[in-house]
């Protein structure tokens with residue numbers, strides 16, 4: 001297989017870009033992720049791929065839960081705030097206010113919508129581990145157009 005063609009073909013997959021919230025005894029965390037898709041209506045399931053060995057992946061593995069924050073078109077600044085190391089205070093992460101609900105993972109006030117998942121299965125293959133999450137809680141903060149990865153100019157895939 002030609003590596004360039006493989007990269008180009010895989011970059012034809014279109015994505016959203018989300019803030020995924022995680023937790024463990026050491027505290028709360030959030031990372032920018034695009035490897036996410038719904039996989040079942042009933043029960044409502046999503047698949048998330050988390051980079052093996054990262055704090056986030058280890059937190060999902062140990063806590064068995066994660067949250068997904070759906071950002072609004074135009075919120076690239078919020079995405080970028082999570083690329084560098086950031087401060088977590090009582091109710092703010094990287095300066096963005098959050099609260100917790102069912103899972104204890106961060107839910108950002110400035111996100112458009114959110115849902116929380118309980119891990120019901122996993123596939124530890126490749127450099128990202130796949131977690132199948134059953135959606136156990138969901139909410140809508142306001143109406144708006146969800147952020148698409150394309151508009152940010154970022155790539156993660158290929």
Ligand SMILES: Cc1cc2nc3c(=O)[nH]c(=O)nc-3n(C[C@H](O)[C@H](O)[C@H](O)COP(=O)(O)O)c2cc1C
Pocket residue numbers: 029030031032033034035036049050051052054055056057128154155156
């Ligand atoms: C555009 C973009 C998309 C990303 N998508 C994912 C993803 O789907 N899964 C993932 O584990 N990391 C993804 N990352 C990397 C994470 O944002 C993060 O850097 C990594 O998981 C380490 O985070 P941690 O050390 O806080 O756990 C992406 C990075 C960028 C720039």
